[in-house]
Amino acid sequence: MLSAKPGSYDPTSSGGYSMASMTSINTMGGVGPMSNMNYPSQGMGGMHGAMSSMNTMPPSMGSMGMGGMAAMHGSSMHGSMTAMNPMNTMGSMNSMGAMGSMNGMSSIGSMSSMNGMNRQMDPNMMSMDRAQALNRARDKNYRRSYTHAKPPYSYISLITMAIQQSPNKMCTLSEIYQFIMDLFPFYRQNQQRWQNSIRHSLSFNDCFVKVPRTPDRPGKGSYWALHPDSGNMFENGCYLRRQKRFKCLKKESMRSSHDDDPSCGMSNGQNSADSTPTSTGDGTPLSAPNTPPHPVEQSQMTQPKTEQPTHQNHSQAHVQQQDMSHLTHSSQNQMGNCGTELTSMRQLHHDMSMNHGLNLAPGQLNHPHSFNHPFSITNLMSENKMDFKMYEAISGYGAYTQMSPMSMPKEASPPMNAQDGSYYKTYAPHSTASL
DNA sequence: GCGTGTTTATGCAGAG
């Protein structure tokens, strides 16, 4: 399957965007349906997408212990297991050692990544047969068969992950680069290409807002944060292709006519009332939309907020107010109306200040929409930062990582294994591009 | 010069 047409959307290699349509199968209860998970010959073909519901699988899944997955073929797992990332309940999957027999799984990477997860998973997982796993890892055929694929995440998803995993919920461009490279060795090559795409995605997509640096944190480039409603982009559960792009109508109108029309509302109908990102596109800071957990950094991040009015013209300041009102609207009512900006601003400040004292999960704090959707990127990233490592583990991307990038210093990120050049040779990053 | 950020253009692919 992975040999299908290379490309970012390669549905055959990743399970494809069909996952989006599978999100409704998210109430898999207990062991019952999973008992049919044996697809010894067709390689989980029928499982595509179905696995995406595993996120809500109750801990009772541990009783089946992934045993049914033993026959899974790595290729078909690829994608279909992607949405397993939110398997917050995997802590009870203490029989997951059975996955060691997954065909095509790059065990060394998988296991090493899982080691990082062990902190959150059942300690019994530590008893998995690592020798067997390592033996499998030594089989290069094993590894090469399924690790050459591009991660089935869109750049938007990757950026979102990078930002979400950041303690401050904001990243510099270089940090985003590093995060992606650490997590997906695929992106350790052709950096010029995909990094350009990353930059384009950051600038082009309204879901990403720029947060200027403060004088006490000098450096190149701004911070990038998520628009508070960005988590809702993935509410459909598909990390690969959003059903609706997050757009800011005001920003759009500003782009087209420079008109300061304070019209509100998402072009994305599922989003809340006010669509203006908290960065107005002119460098107006987001005002630490995602409250940094570190007080010092937080104060640093929020510092520009008080300076904004002096640096903005009236229209910008006006937009800024609406932006902030949007924050509140979104947090209060996903389908909220567009009025009462000032009230909303006050509410926002209140909310934010209250949030400072709350021990909320980052996603809960920053993305009010995402808390209730198991497939939300935000939910995925906030509730279990290692969840997406499960994807790496299962899909075999970790084969090149040797250890969890999340659990090691970025500097320690191992270089790509040169001897695995085939990893990329058989795969063009994009169907329209040629290596 | 290099990294960063913006913008435009083009093509592919999925959804309706």
Add this chain to the structure above:
DNA sequence: CTCTGCATAAACACGC
């Protein structure tokens, strides 16, 4: 078939 989301390339501007 059309619309839309996304990837990619490229040009350009800006600041360190």
